[in-house]
Amino acid sequence: MKIYDTLSTKEQEVPPDDIRIYLCGVTVYDESHIGHARTIIIFDVLRRFLETNGHKVNFVQNFTDVDDKIINRANTEGIHPLEISKRYIDHYFEDFDRLNIRRATTHPKATEHISEIIELIKSLIDSGYAYLSLNGVYYSVSKFSEYGKLSKRRTEDLIAGARIAVDETKNDALDFALWKFSETEPNWPSPWGKGRPGWHIECSAMSLKYLGKEFEIHGGGRDLIFPHHENEIAQTEAVTKKPLAKIWMHVGMVTINGEKMSKSLGNIKSVRHVLDNWGSNVIRLFCLSGHYSKAIDYSEDLLKENLIKWRQVETAYYEMIMSEGTGQTDEITNMTLECRSEFDSALGSDFNTVLATNAFFKLVKGINRIAASESMTKSISDIALPEFEYMLDVLGLQVQKVTEQEKQSITNLIQQRETLRTQKQYRDADRIRDQISAQNIVLLDHKNKTIWMKKENIAADN
RNA sequence: GGUGAGGUGGCAGAGCGGCUAUGCGUUCGCCUGCAAAGCGAAUCUAUAGGGGUUCAAAUCCCUUCCUCACCUCCA
Structure with a gap:
């Protein structure tokens, strides 16, 4: 099997043996939307394909459960940040179980890997890739000569195009936080002071822990290429001196009227909402109806x-x-x-x-x-x-199954209808047909027999 | 401004040097007691514009225009 690798910009052969996959999951501060669903469906099908064809797959998908957006949400609701993340992790599983997504081998959470994160930051400091500053610990981008190799950016361009105000406490505008000092919860003690991890470090720490060095496939949405995956590479490879992953696989965005879904445009379609209307099979087919690397337009x-x-x-x-x-x-x-x-x-x-x-x-x-x-x-x-x-x-599609009981009662009704039909008592026969169809059973009249199917109840079809 | 990905018939969407997919739609049929479900046929000859290269280009090169994404959080 070949997959296009963002890093080498070429298709790469997927190794034939055991396959380790790390997928960047969601930040749990709100409901999952159809964009998340597309990426997750793509990887779910990839994994099913590999597994049914004899590969052993170790699939890791994380939850980012400590983050500014979670904290902000907690503040507006007046509850603890971890309650927010717990709520949306629960919702995540409700939604994605309904979507028939197989659960990952491991779903690690950032908050449960603080010690691994601290260890990783320590080695980055020890090897000179990170430094302590006023507001936290930062990664020194200039120390990593290959920075930009995934997103094809030159650091000079990044500085020139930077839209954010320069943070005076950093040595360099491009440096990013590994550890942010914070006196308020959620925070953890560290050798440098109380605080919480930066966004990217968790994925480096957890992929290393669960999958090791140079695993086979690392994936996520296209929008994660920069800075998230670029920074993961910088963090991990600075320490391991080996490629983080063999193949970088990125899934295109789901757009609405040609534009990416975003909070500011208010065009977010939640998984839950779309699921209620269309059901999992239609959503899955829709998400698979375009090549994974390209955007698809929701309509x-x-x-x-x-x-x-x-x-x-x-x-x-x-x-x-x-x-x-x-x-x-x-x-x-x-x-x-x-x-x-x-x-x-x-x-x-x-x-x-x-x-x-x-x-x-x-x-x-x-x-x-x-x-x-x-x-x-x-x-x-x-x-x-x-x-x-x-x-x-x-x-990952599922047809409706029928119980023996249903089978019996429907077969009986069909026989009754058949009798009425031969007697040309069509009004009564049709009444039975209506009765049956009320249970989402569709009769398929053939020349010599009538069979039936149990169709999925899809709200948008009614 | 920089970087990347694209622009294919009414719509969706593959193909990425020769054999011009496929699906949906639309029209008309078949089937049926009527339906439903399904099937069949017809329809649609498309590749953003302009230059090249080639015996041959949607496919390669140059150029113009347009769209989207990323460069801030983002799947």
């Missing part, structure tokens, strides 16, 4: 388009599981093989989810075509269903 129209595709997927699934009988399988065998191979090779070449989902939909269409021509059989299903489910699983 109801695009969500709608993916809803239509999702309905086709549901239909194909139920056509298969409700099938009976035996018959020819040459066509489906070839089609399935072709789609599977297109699916895998698409994901293998820079994680092209557009082509991969295309291959999946091609299989879906093929299955529905066979069903429409009244030639679906159990033999066909036996061949196509495992591959269909493989793709479904890699993409």
Whole structure:
């Protein structure tokens, strides 16, 4: 598998053995939005793809639970900052469990790794990369000659373009805080004084602790390239003298009307809100509908388009599981093989989810075509269903399952309706159909039998 | 101002030197007792503008215009 690496600006081969991935997670000061969801979905599918294809993946995704924004929020609400972060971590798991995101191997929090952070800062000071100043401990950017290699920036340009007022307590305008002195909570004792960690140091400390040196993939949103990931590199590599990661994978922004979601524009769509309206499958398909490296524009129209595709997927699934009988399988065998191979090779070449989902939909269409021509059989299903489910699983999609009880009662109702239909008592037959559809069950009338599917209840579809 | 990524049919979106995807939409059909669901056919010949290179360019080079992102916190 190859993935485009931001650092080398080339596609790099993902090592075939065990894979360590670090994904920069969210700062927990507010609800997660659809932009977070896209990055997290991309990495969730990446991980599913690697794991189902035999790789062992150690996936670490952090929570930044100490930060100025959390403190500000706590102040306005008049509660402790850690209550804010706890609340939004809880919300994070509620939302992302609903989105069918597999939990990371480890979800480390900054506040639980203060001693590792302090140790790392110590070594940076000892080796001359960091210095003590009036307001805290700072990283000396000029000491790290490769600074700017990830974001392709020259330090001179950065200074020239700096928009922030120069902080007189720093040796250099580009230096950034590793430790910020603070007398108020949250704060921790340190060899230099009470305070809290700077933003970037936690990721260096935690990735080193859980994944070690030179791990395989480090990811996050594009907007983290500078300064966050650039600074992580400076911190970690100054100490380890080794590359932080082999591949840097960055996910494009989710925009609305072409502009990035932001607090100031007030165009944030929370995961929760979109989930309530569209459900996880449609959101996942939407987030996979463009190449991960590019921006995608959020719109109801695009969500709608993916809803239509999702309905086709549901239909194909139920056509298969409700099938009976035996018959020819040459066509489906070839089609399935072709789609599977297109699916895998698409994901293998820079994680092209557009082509991969295309291959999946091609299989879906093929299955529905066979069903429409009244030639679906159990033999066909036996061949196509495992591959269909493989793709479904890699993409993290979930069709509605039915209980035996539901199956029984629906089958009974269908039989009653069938009897009425043969007696041409259509009004009563339709009444039964309405009764069934009230439970989100859709009847699919075929020439010789009626099958049914349980469709996902999606608010936007009602 | 600096840096980076882009501009492809009504919309979304691959392809990144030759075979001009794909999906949605739209129109018309098929199926049905009527629906629903699904299927089929037709439609759409597109690659920001201008120069090159080449037998051949959406794909390479130059240039102009435009968009977005980053340079402050940001997934």
